[in-house]
Structures are given as structure tokens and as C-alpha cells.
Amino acid sequence: MTTKESFGEHIRVLRENQKLPLRKVAAALDIDPSTLSKIERGERSANKEMLPLLADLFNESEVDLGLILMSDKVAYDLMQEENPDQILKVAEEKIKYLKNKNLQQGSLDL
């Protein structure tokens, strides 16, 4: 579903489907149009405050948008690694472990 598409490409398509100019969407996000242009082209990064606004604007799931955004960031971080799959695997185990650890301790440090 969301695979292979960068966050920027995704929201650009959504915007063009609705025939909205950068200006309009940028206004809704309270950012400069040129910044939105850069986000769409991957030259700058979106942030999480934008997700509910974009989800609302384009009738998309906020969680899905967040998934695309975060996976983009991870993919970008690991692109240049020689063993990205292994890194992801170990990271997954660490997350499981840490979540469980935090649960057992009742700690909630985010």
C-alpha cells in the first residue's frame, strides 16, 4: 500500500488530485509555500503536527500518514548501511524488549 512512495511524493499526489495549489495547503499547515514544495520534493522534512491537518485535508488516515513519514526517516537513515536488514531486525527485537521492560517497571518515560 504505502510502500515505495516517499511522504513528499504521497502528499504531492494527494494535493494534485484535489487540484490544490501549494499556497492553499501551506496555509492550512501554517507554513510557507516554498517550504511545502521542499517537503514534497524531500528537500525538507515534515513534522508530526502536520499529520492531523493533512489527514483532515485529504481524508486520509493520520496513522497511515505517520507510517509513511516515519518509515521514510528510517529508510533514509539506513540507506547507506551495508546491512540494513540486520539492523532493522535487531532494532525490532530491542523495541520489543524495551517495551516489555518498561511495562514491567511501570515506567512511562517517552
Add this chain to the structure above:
Amino acid sequence: MTTKESFGEHIRVLRENQKLPLRKVAAALDIDPSTLSKIERGERSANKEMLPLLADLFNESEVDLGLILMSDKVAYDLMQEENPDQILKVAEEKIKYLKNKNLQQGSLDL
């Protein structure tokens, strides 16, 4: 193998096994002992230049150390997400896709 252990915890164990003080290892890394202390306790991050030095010092695989370091970073980034596994899955696909894309284009932008 490397799972569940943070990079800092890992190198602390290695250092203590060899009964080396922070001072010595820090000198080998050309950093302040207090910085190394912080790295071991996860208060600061190690960087990749340190990997070959640590690998040499502790007779460990540099690739393995890098794996522990990078998986730490990814795990930390995704800890607070509600759907980390999904994010990792999509990220994996994106990496595959991007690598293939770059190969086909013959581009090598790292």
C-alpha cells in the same frame, strides 16, 4: 546475539572485562573520559569513527559494533511510536526499493 543490549552497555562490559579504566579507552578514542562515561550510560551517542578503534581495542567485529549502534538509534527513534513493527516493515521495503532504483540508475549517491 547482540539483541537487547544497548551499545553503551555493550562496550562497558567489554571495557570492564579487560579491566580498563574509562581514561584509557577514552584516550584511545581521543575523547574526554566523562564523554565515554556518558556514552556507556546512553546519555550521549557514539559515532562511527569510534567503531574501528573500539573493534580493535576489544577484538570485536566492527560490523557487529555498528549493528548494535545503529539498531540502538532506530529502536530509540521508534520506541514511542504506536506501530513500530509496521514502520520497520515499510522501511525495509523502501530500502530494498531505493537500493534497486539506485542500482538501475547507476547512481551512487550516498
Add this chain to the structure above:
DNA sequence: TTATTTCAGGACAATAGTTGTCCAAATCTA
């Protein structure tokens, strides 16, 4: 115990990275 060494942790400036903002040129559209 006292002296010495190691380690933790804070402070702070220097550096690096990110973000907001504006502007001008290029591209597209009517």
C-alpha cells in the same frame, strides 16, 4: 583512615543541524 584513582554529572561555549522567512527566477496556465 587517608590518599589516589575512577566515575558521574553538571555547566557552558563552540559547532552543527534544522526551521522559518523572504525573495527572485523559472515554469505553468489562462
Add this chain to the structure above:
DNA sequence: TAGATTTGGACAACTATTGTCCTGAAATAA
């Protein structure tokens, strides 16, 4: 052509990271 949209650069403001130093606590040795 005229107007709107988009791109891309520049740059200051802000935020995060890093290097460095210092002090006190804790551990170790004498």
C-alpha cells in the same frame, strides 16, 4: 502577455549535539 504557481537560494533564528572542563561522590589502594 499577464497572473499564478513552483522552485531554489540565501540567511537569520532557533535547536540539538559535541567538546571541554570542573566538582563531588564512589571505589580502590596504601
